[in-house]
């Protein structure tokens with residue numbers, strides 16, 4: 001598993017930054033050989049100096065080579081740093097692109113509501129995208145250390161085979177102990193994922209312009225930041241625990257290493273006194289012991305870093321390898337133009353196996369070319385039904401049929417080209433007015449006529465036209481337009497009702513869709529504006545099939561078919577007159593709303 005992840009990391013680095021990777025690798029190999037070259041050259045110089053007669057010409061070549069290596073060694077870290085940073089930048093860009101491309105392939109909503117998968121996405125986004133860079137970085141560090149260690153192993157043999165063995169074997173407990181700490185750290189990071197997400201939630205909320213109003217009016221800022229610091233405290237406590245364990249392990253290992261170095265030094269000096277080693281040999285052994293100890297410590301640290309980076313990188317791989325969340329047939333059927341009807345046949349749905357049923361055997365036919373309205377109390381399941389029609393989820397049981405074809409036989413992307421939905425909680429993007437509309441169909445991005453036509457149908461054209469920069473006005477107060485950096489006048493914020501109209505324009509811009517779903521798109525509009533929007537929408541729906549969800553029965557009454565959804569079941573169906581005559585829940589609700597209007601009209605009149 002770790003090996004597979006390492007291979008994937010290396011492959012990404014090779015794809016993203018081949019030249020930088022090759023340069024970085026060469027520099028690290030040379031870096032690993034440098035201490036060896038320096039030690040052997042120094043030994044040669046010292047031995048010649050210690051000889052009875054020595055001339056300048058005897059050692060000038062060695063001395064110049066030594067000096068040249070010194071110059072190269074002084075420059076190398078800067079070159080390595082540049083190559084490493086450039087490689088990491090390129091790798092991060094590639095990983096980020098692949099991550100979001102993968103997330104974009106999740107056509108349903110399930111994964112965005114699964115806490116375990118959200119943890120994978122959060123770790124992939126924060127740490128996983130740096131994984132390949134860190135793995136390569138640590139891997140090349142290991143390679144460099146390994147070259148130094150193996151190169152000096154022969155030198156240590158000068159002191160006897162057991163000496164080389166002791167030095168090399170002393171690295172094993174260090175490796176084992178450090179990897180154990182690393183595993184604990186990775187497990188802790190995974191455990192802290194939900195807390196980290198909550199910390200992020202609180203910190204974003206506290207500076208979110210949309211949340212600022214409520215937070216101030218309710219005076220809950222303190223409560224929220226204290227909740228945030230409570231999360232940070234727990235995260236810090238866990239990190240501290242691991243840091244302390246690491247401190248103990250590293251102190252013990254440092255003692256072991258210093259003890260071995262000291263003992264070897266004593267051995268070398270004693271051997272020299274006995275005439276078994278030359279002065280140059282002693283210099284070489286001292287350099288060898290120091291270099292091997294440093295390289296072994298580097299090897300351990302880099303192994304642990306690589307291991308840590310790989311564990312985090314696995315979250316990234318989980319996300320990019322997750323594949324489609326909704327099953328898509330190998331050969332999806334093309335979505336035909338809707339001619340007859342959309343049918344929900346015995347549809348049961350719950351958001352997860354441990355959640356209650358939201359829809360319980362819904363049977364509903366939405367005839368093509370007409371408008372069907374769904375009414376029901378809060379939580380009855382109306383928006384859930386809409387999500388199944390857009391195939392943001394699949395029914396747990398039963399099926400949704402498009403002219404008799406199960407929508408699971410289509411590619412969801414194709415289906416959504418035929419279905420347009422405007423939700424009550426549609427987003428207002430911090431982009432220009434033009435982009436806010438064109439996001440409904442990006443082919444219209446530069447087609448002002450289409451954008452304006454959609455805006456006119458939604459009754460927002462006059463408003464947008466009068467903005468300081470017309471359709472090019474940024475609809476935000478949190479960014480400046482790039483061209484006018486620093487000008488606080490660049491952004492505008494629309495009212496709630498205007499934003500809804502904008503969302504309607506976005507929903508309408510796609511030509512050729514068959515089904516227009518309006519899930520309370522006018523809840524933020526005043527009565528006059530709502531009437532205006534609905535009469536415009538009626539015209540827009542004329543050639544399409546419409547599904548309307550609304551709590552305002554004055555709007556609903558004009559639909560050809562009305563169904564009442566209660567506790568996940570359809571309890572009444574018919575047109576307005578039929579439902580009023582039936583005297584059921586619809587009739588009672590309609591009476592209640594009408595009485596409210598009559599009372600307020602009477603109040604105004606008196």
Ligand SMILES: Nc1ncnc2c1ncn2[C@@H]1O[C@H](COP(=O)(O)OP(=O)(O)OP(=O)(O)O)[C@@H](O)[C@H]1O
Pocket residue numbers: 113351355358376377378379380381382383384385
């Ligand atoms: N993502 C979700 N995960 C779990 N449960 C959900 C989710 N979304 C909605 N529900 C639950 O499903 C039920 C139906 O919700 P839904 O939003 O479909 O109702 P609705 O009829 O549209 O309500 P409203 O009139 O308030 O908009 C509710 O009990 C709600 O708690």
